[in-house]
Amino acid sequence: GAPPGGPGFGGQQQDPLYGYFSAVAGQDGQISPDELQQCLTQSNFSGSYKPFNLETCRLMINMLDRDMSCTMGFNEFKELVTVLNGWKQHFMTMDRDRSGTVDPQEMQQAVNSMGYRLSPQAMNCIVKRFSSQGKITFDDYVACCVKLRTLTDLFKKRDQAGQGVAAFPYDEFIQCIMSA
Amino acid sequence: GAPPGGPGFGGQQQDPLYGYFSAVAGQDGQISPDELQQCLTQSNFSGSYKPFNLETCRLMINMLDRDMSCTMGFNEFKELVTVLNGWKQHFMTMDRDRSGTVDPQEMQQAVNSMGYRLSPQAMNCIVKRFSSQGKITFDDYVACCVKLRTLTDLFKKRDQAGQGVAAFPYDEFIQCIMSA
Numbered sequence: 372g373a374p375p376g377g378p379g380f381g382g383q384q385q386d387p388l389y390g391y392f393s394a395v396a397g398q399d400g401q402i403s404p405d406e407l408q409q410c411l412t413q414s415n416f417s418g419s420y421k422p423f424n425l426e427t428c429r430l431m432i433n434m435l436d437r438d439m440s441c442t443m444g445f446n447e448f449k450e451l452v453t454v455l456n457g458w459k460q461h462f463m464t465m466d467r468d469r470s471g472t473v474d475p476q477e478m479q480q481a482v483n484s485m486g487y488r489l490s491p492q493a494m495n496c497i498v499k500r501f502s503s504q505g506k507i508t509f510d511d512y513v514a515c516c517v518k519l520r521t522l523t524d525l526f527k528k529r530d531q532a533g534q535g536v537a538a539f540p541y542d543e544f545i546q547c548i549m550s551a
Numbered sequence: 552g553a554p555p556g557g558p559g560f561g562g563q564q565q566d567p568l569y570g571y572f573s574a575v576a577g578q579d580g581q582i583s584p585d586e587l588q589q590c591l592t593q594s595n596f597s598g599s600y601k602p603f604n605l606e607t608c609r610l611m612i613n614m615l616d617r618d619m620s621c622t623m624g625f626n627e628f629k630e631l632v633t634v635l636n637g638w639k640q641h642f643m644t645m646d647r648d649r650s651g652t653v654d655p656q657e658m659q660q661a662v663n664s665m666g667y668r669l670s671p672q673a674m675n676c677i678v679k680r681f682s683s684q685g686k687i688t689f690d691d692y693v694a695c696c697v698k699l700r701t702l703t704d705l706f707k708k709r710d711q712a713g714q715g716v717a718a719f720p721y722d723e724f725i726q727c728i729m730s731a
Contacts, residue, residue, distance in 0.1 A: 538718040546673040
């Protein structure tokens with residue numbers, strides 16, 4: 372029979388990721404933050420690192436949520452997994468002693484190497500926000516990468532001339548930040 | 552002997568709140584998000600509602616953090632408790648059946664009554680962000696109030712002419728949103 376989500380998903384039945392996705396997606400072929408959490412936990416995405424918390428999963432969905440539905444279809448899920456794999460690879464390279472955490476300085480180098488050009492003050496805000504007891508876990512690191520990407524995308528949409536300054540009407544400011 | 556935090560705190564020793572504060576603040580007279588969480592839990596601020604989670608406490612500190620230290624002194628703590636008491640009163644008025652949660656519609660009315668003028672779309676983002684299974688707990692409600700106030704303050708600082716539009720350079724956008 373056809374997999375949940377309709378005939379459009381037919382060709383993807385062979386994709387090993389599709390098994391994990393369809394097990395939680397149900398009839399509508401969309402997953403919510405708690406279903407994404409289940410999915411990434413069951414597929415053991417984090418490996419020896421702790422599974423993602425619900426807030427990180429909410430941020431992940433919003434990062435790719437072009438239709439503002441707060442849910443995620445299979446194509447976006449595949450895109451997410453590709454991005455997550457890149458970040459995981461990078462994190463494991465930094466976490467040489469497999470302690471499960473990296474230092475603020477390593478996090479800053481990682482952010483730089485992703486191409487973000489930020490002042491020491493902004494870096495400081497980021498590190499304070501995503502570290503606890505001076506260390507950054509894999510979950511925190513991914514939450515940081517997701518949030519930075521989401522906010523930068525939002526900014527660029529409002530700075531199409533590339534001037535480095537974006538203007539927000541109040542209502543849109545609240546809308547986009549509340550969902551970022 | 553002088554209380555922790557130096558002689559400036561002398562007159563506040565009689566304040567019942569000061570006992571809770573000083574028990575966690577230590578030598579520097581400042582509290583971090585986890586210390587604020589301890590403090591509000593030990594003083595049983597939430598009463599029959601669940602204690603605040605760490606993220607809500609982080610948001611509370613940032614709301615009043617004028618020196619960007621990510622910590623809170625006793626004067627700010629007193630100010631916070633006053634604001635929190637108002638929100639708690641309001642929440643208890645809405646939560647007539649003492650179920651511990653309110654409906655999205657009640658939350659929207661509360662946000663309106665605080666003077667925020669937001670579109671249905673922005674209200675929708677807020678409700679989606681702060682509800683789970685269609686209900687809003689006291690913790691979520693406070694997190695929402697804190698975040699709305701912090702973002703609105705940030706916006707107003709960049710819209711001093713009151714035009715309803717604020718312009719952010721990229722680096723400051725990242726800085727202020729990451730700490731909001």
